[in-house]
Amino acid sequence: MNADPEQELVMSPSEKTAIIADDYTGAGDAGIHFARFGRKIELLLHVDALGRRQDNADIALTSETRFLDPDAAAAVVLDMVRRCRAAGYGRIFKKIDSTMRGNPGAEIEAALGGTGAAAALICTAMPKTGRTCLGGVIYLDSVPLHLSDIGRDPFHPLGSSNVADLLGQQTGLPIGLLGLSDIGAGDAALGETIRAMIGCGVKLIVADAACDDHLAALARQLAAGDLLPVGAGGFAEALARTLSPQDGAARARQVVLHRPIVSVVGSLAEVSRRQAEHADRSGLFRTIEIRSDARPDDIRSACLTRLGEPGRDQPNILLRVVGAERPEKITKEDGERVAEKLGFATASICAMVPCRTIVSTGGSTSMAVAEALGIESVDLIDEILPGIVAGTCNRPDGGIEWFISKAGGFGDDSLLTEIDARCASV
Numbered sequence: 004m005n006a007d008p009e010q011e012l013v014m015s016p017s018e019k020t021a022i023i024a025d026d027y028t029g030a031g032d033a034g035i036h037f038a039r040f041g042r043k044i045e046l047l048l049h050v051d052a053l054g055r056r057q058d059n060a061d062i063a064l065t066s067e068t069r070f071l072d073p074d075a076a077a078a079v080v081l082d083m084v085r086r087c088r089a090a091g092y093g094r095i096f097k098k099i100d101s102t103m104r105g106n107p108g109a110e111i112e113a114a115l116g117g118t119g120a121a122a123a124l125i126c127t128a129m130p131k132t133g134r135t136c137l138g139g140v141i142y143l144d145s146v147p148l149h150l151s152d153i154g155r156d157p158f159h160p161l162g163s164s165n166v167a168d169l170l171g172q173q174t175g176l177p178i179g180l181l182g183l184s185d186i187g188a189g190d191a192a193l194g195e196t197i198r199a200m201i202g203c204g205v206k207l208i209v210a211d212a213a214c215d216d217h218l219a220a221l222a223r224q225l226a227a228g229d230l231l232p233v234g235a236g237g238f239a240e241a242l243a244r245t246l247s248p249q250d251g252a253a254r255a256r257q258v259v260l261h262r263p264i265v266s267v268v269g270s271l272a273e274v275s276r277r278q279a280e281h282a283d284r285s286g287l288f289r290t291i292e293i294r295s296d297a298r299p300d301d302i303r304s305a306c307l308t309r310l311g312e313p314g315r316d317q318p319n320i321l322l323r324v325v326g327a328e329r330p331e332k333i334t335k336e337d338g339e340r341v342a343e344k345l346g347f348a349t350a351s352i353c354a355m356v357p358c359r360t361i362v363s364t365g366g367s368t369s370m371a372v373a374e375a376l377g378i379e380s381v382d383l384i385d386e387i388l389p390g391i392v393a394g395t396c397n398r399p400d401g402g403i404e405w406f407i408s409k410a411g412g413f414g415d416d417s418l419l420t421e422i423d424a425r426c427a428s429v
Contacts, residue, residue, distance in 0.1 A: 014226040016246045020044075021087040022063040022239065023080060023114065024098035025105045026366025027373065028410040031383065031392035033098040033239035034063030038383040040247035041254065046381045046394060048373055050083050053090045062092065063383070066110075067370060069100075070158070070338060073109035073173045080110045084117030096242060101127045101134050101235035102141065102148055102412070103166065104159040108173025111207065111233055115176075120231035121201050126221055127166060128212035129237035132389055132413065135213045139180045140164045152273045153412045158338060166209045179205035186210065186217050194224060201229075212237070219244065236390070256385045258393045260405055260426045261359035264319040265352055266419050269345045269368025270411025278364070279323050282419035288321035289314050293348050295324050295341055302344060306351045319423060320356070322348055342367040346375030353403065360405045362422055369408040381406050387425060390414065 020037065022044075024030035030046050037044040043060040047053070050064055066083055068076035084095055097114040099107040111123050128136045133144040141148040141164050148154045148164035155161075163169055167178045179200045185193060200208055208230075212218050215237075222241035225232050232242055244251050266288065268279040282288045291309045293302055310320075324341050342365075349372045352358065361376070363369040373381070381394035390413030396406050407422065415421070 014245050016248060018093045019059055019091060020061040020094040020096060020246070021092035022061070022096045022098050023083050023087070024063065024065050025069040025076070025100070025110065026067065027065045027369040028366040028392075028408045029098050029100060030063040030065045031369075031381075031394070031408045032236045032386075032390055032410060033096065034061070035383050035386045035392045036236065036240040036243040036253075037061050037246070038256070039240075039253045039386060040243045040251070041249040042243065042246065044383050045397075046383055048370070048378065048380060050086055052380060053086055056090075062087075063098075065366075065370060068110065069105035069366065071106065073106045076106040077109040077113035081113040081117050084114050088117070095231065096239060097123070097231060097233040098239065099125075099127065099233060099235065101129050101237075102143070102153045102156075103127065103161065103169045104156065106173060108170040111170070111231075112174045112176055114233070115206065115231055118231050121229040122197075122206050122208050123231040123233045124197070124208050124210060124221060124224065125166070125170075125233040126210040126212050126218065126238045127235050128218065129235050130212065130214050130218070131237070134235070134237070136166065136209075136211045137213060138182065138211065139166050139209050141166060157271055167207075170207060170209070174207070176206040177204050178207045178209060179203075181208060181210040181221075183211050183213065183217065186212070186220050190220065190223055193220060194227070197224060197230070215241070258385050258387055258405070258425070260393075260422070262318045262423070262426050263356060263358055264360045264362055264423060264426070265349060265356075265358050266319065266321050266362040266364075266422075267345050267349055267368055267372055268321070268323040268364045269342055269371075270365030272365075272411030274414060274416075275364050275411045277416045278414060278418045279321060281416045282321050285420045286316060287420055287423050288319045289317040290321045290323070291348070291352070292323055292325040293344055295344070297344060299347060302348045303351045306348060307355065310352070310355055320352055320358075321419070322352065338367050339371075342371035346371035350375040358403060360407065360426070361403055362407045362409070362419065364409050365411045373406060376403060378403075378406060388414065388418065388421065391418070391422070
């Protein structure tokens with residue numbers, strides 16, 4: 004970092020940014036803030052698409068490493084960072100899950116190696132959604148992470164809420180903590196504290212945050228250039244604001260949705276289950292249930308039968324998996340198998356019905372659905388509700404207009420019906 008603590012912290016807005024997340028929804032809920040603050044950003048499904056891009060837009064990428072082992076995840080992320088840097092993306096934002104699922108320690112260490120940054124500045128907080136970090140401990144609506152519903156996620160059950168402890172399970176890099184008193188001391192003093200930590204060999208600087216002002220103070224420290232920004236959507240929003248060509252003002256962009264909506268619920272989070280149940284009871288959705296052990300012919304037949312039934316008052320389609328109890332632990336292979344079935348079912352539905360809008364819940368499901376529909380990338384447009392990201396599809400044969408994604412742990416029970424309420428009347 005620059006040695007002059009009084010130097011104004013100003014970041015160049017012209018430098019291209021690449022966001023690297025471990026799943027589709029993570030890439031979307033970090034990248035969407037750059038769109039909201041006036042920057043063009045495209046979510047690429049595969050890193051190979053880098054070589055076909057010609058413009059200067061920012062990008063969001065998914066490494067699809069959440070369910071890999073740490074060493075394999077690190078190798079993928081290191082390769083992606085290097086390819087992004089070679090393609091001219093001078094600024095890397097390493098997106099991690101706000102609840103530390105996946106391989107955050109291994110991936111941050113890999114990203115540090117790829118960028119050559121002096122240290123990673125890490126903040127998991129998303130105050131607008133009730134996710135804070137205090138004393139290095141993650142809280143969800145004041146409940147320690149490992150005691151929350153998300154902490155008992157069958158894919159990633161957690162035994163701790165402490166960020167340093169969770170990072171330390173995958174990396175041996177030295178870790179330091181910035182408390183709220185450090186962050187509230189002013190930019191110059193905060194910069195001095197960070198420099199002192201780096202001088203003592205700290206490589207992973209975990210920062211507390213309980214409000215947007217804390218995140219903004221951290222983002223201003225990134226102007227010095229020797230820190231790798233790492234965090235969830237809240238930190239991405241703070242960074243996007245500092246790079247805004249709109250004087251730091253977010254502006255809503257027009258998102259006009261059209262029915263029929265296909266809502267695909269693949270997340271096993273309790274929030275997503277309640278949202279699916281609410282939508283099913285609303286009368287606005289024709290529900291298609293796919294068994295977790297169903298064969299392709301059975302899936303296609305179930306979709307054809309259900310769509311052939313009378314239901315003019317049910318303009319939309321709800322797709323979900325049934326037939327398995329929620330276990331304590333689910334393997335990567337289980338998750339991929341279910342996501343693949345939901346992708347196949349969505350493509351089958353869209354071949355039978357002229358669908359205009361897709362809503363997908365869960366990172367693995369969103370990726371599988373996008374790939375099954377032949378979507379090559381998504382131009383991120385706006386966050387229509389907190390954590391709910393809407394983008395326009397880049398797809399060879401057109402047809403589907405909007406692809407909307409959400410992480411499993413977000414939204415009220417009425418979320419899917421709220422999205423329907425935003426559809427244009429026809």
